[in-house]
Amino acid sequence: MSEKKNVRVGIIGPGFWADTMYLPAFAKHPQAEVVAICGRNAERTAVFAQEHNIPHTFTDYEEMYASGLIDAVVVSTANDTHYDMTMKALDAGLHVLCEKPLALNPAEANEMTAKAEETGLKCLVPFTYRFMPTARYVKELIDEGYIGQPYHLNLRYYTGYGRDGQYMWRFDQEIAGAGPIGDIGSHFIYLAMWYYGEIESVMCQLSQFIERDPRPDGSDYERTDDGGSILLQFKSGAQGVIMASSVAYEDTPFGQNHEMEFHGSGGTLYMKVDWDKKQEVQGARQGEGMVKPLPIPDEIWGKARRDTVHNTYKDVFREHDFMARGWITNIIEDSDPSPTFADALHVQMVIAACQLSDAENRRVRIDEV
Numbered sequence: 001m002s003e004k005k006n007v008r009v010g011i012i013g014p015g016f017w018a019d020t021m022y023l024p025a026f027a028k029h030p031q032a033e034v035v036a037i038c039g040r041n042a043e044r045t046a047v048f049a050q051e052h053n054i055p056h057t058f059t060d061y062e063e064m065y066a067s068g069l070i071d072a073v074v075v076s077t078a079n080d081t082h083y084d085m086t087m088k089a090l091d092a093g094l095h096v097l098c099e100k101p102l103a104l105n106p107a108e109a110n111e112m113t114a115k116a117e118e119t120g121l122k123c124l125v126p127f128t129y130r131f132m133p134t135a136r137y138v139k140e141l142i143d144e145g146y147i148g149q150p151y152h153l154n155l156r157y158y159t160g161y162g163r164d165g166q167y168m169w170r171f172d173q174e175i176a177g178a179g180p181i182g183d184i185g186s187h188f189i190y191l192a193m194w195y196y197g198e199i200e201s202v203m204c205q206l207s208q209f210i211e212r213d214p215r216p217d218g219s220d221y222e223r224t225d226d227g228g229s230i231l232l233q234f235k236s237g238a239q240g241v242i243m244a245s246s247v248a249y250e251d252t253p254f255g256q257n258h259e260m261e262f263h264g265s266g267g268t269l270y271m272k273v274d275w276d277k278k279q280e281v282q283g284a285r286q287g288e289g290m291v292k293p294l295p296i297p298d299e300i301w302g303k304a305r306r307d308t309v310h311n312t313y314k315d316v317f318r319e320h321d322f323m324a325r326g327w328i329t330n331i332i333e334d335s336d337p338s339p340t341f342a343d344a345l346h347v348q349m350v351i352a353a354c355q356l357s358d359a360e361n362r363r364v365r366i367d368e369v
Helices: 015-028 042-051 061-068 079-091 104-118 135-145 185-196 311-317 323-333 341-360
Strands: 007-012 030-038 056-058 072-077 093-097 152-160 199-207 227-234 239-245 256-264 267-273 278-286
Touching: 007 015, 007 061, 007 227, 015 030, 015 311, 015 323, 030 042, 030 061, 042 056, 056 093, 061 072, 061 079, 061 199, 072 079, 072 135, 072 323, 072 341, 079 093, 093 135, 093 323, 104 341, 135 185, 135 256, 135 267, 135 278, 152 185, 185 239, 185 341, 227 311, 311 323
Parallel strands: 007 030, 007 072, 030 056, 072 093, 152 239
Antiparallel strands: 152 256, 199 227, 227 239, 256 267, 267 278
């Protein structure tokens, strides 16, 4: 019997997300080995590497790619870097986990997707909320026909990270490509497609409620939206609404709330996650009475704790082969990751259609962008 081979991982971006999401997940996978970290600031990167026992540090990601030390790379950096870092990683024969949104625009995302498919390397985009127990249970119920023919959905993502007006690259059009409609909104655009299928057209209204500071160097920049509302038309004929706000006051441990409603010919589903202690699914089928709690099955909870949403969130990605851990298993077993770059490309096209819709005050078909 041949010896099991570890997947050697390099991470670009020695920051909060690498610290809280990727490193703990890889540490729980018996065949994942984080061997390199790359960051722009050599001193900060070295401190990060020492804190996490990562043996090799780089300030140039191309040097890391060429080092022969890694088999796979996590791109956990600002949106304007995703294209170059990913394309060069694929050219170097590396498997890629790239943060969302995949790129700055559909043209970049299309090239990245085509390259990933051409190489056959394992490429994943982490739309994290798909893996939460509530989301997976709702998907199971919809696929089993709980609501019958889907009529419409209403997805609301409320958070407040943009309330104070301080400079953040996430509101800088040149760096981010889109505001919260692409940042947090991309998660729910993906979920809408996962639940109801292909989106055919959108009508979108974006908001700019907050005056934002200039860049740290004093230079000006084009501000993105700080939230918006999207009307969706699905290819199936179903309709939907997505609301994404970065300026909503939400006094929860994560500073956010997720609310979802699904209606169809046979019934209704409600999902609520308050990012404190509430993570629930409710529903009613026509002819079966009023809306009632639908307990999430044990097999969907798996090993995840149920006391707080934060603990569930941590356990979902550290104790199960979801997302980053699942990507390592995909590489080892030569299986297909999900969500794929192709999924992320479709999300990118919806984001671009939303921006065009807002700019021209009209409904935009996704195939226009």
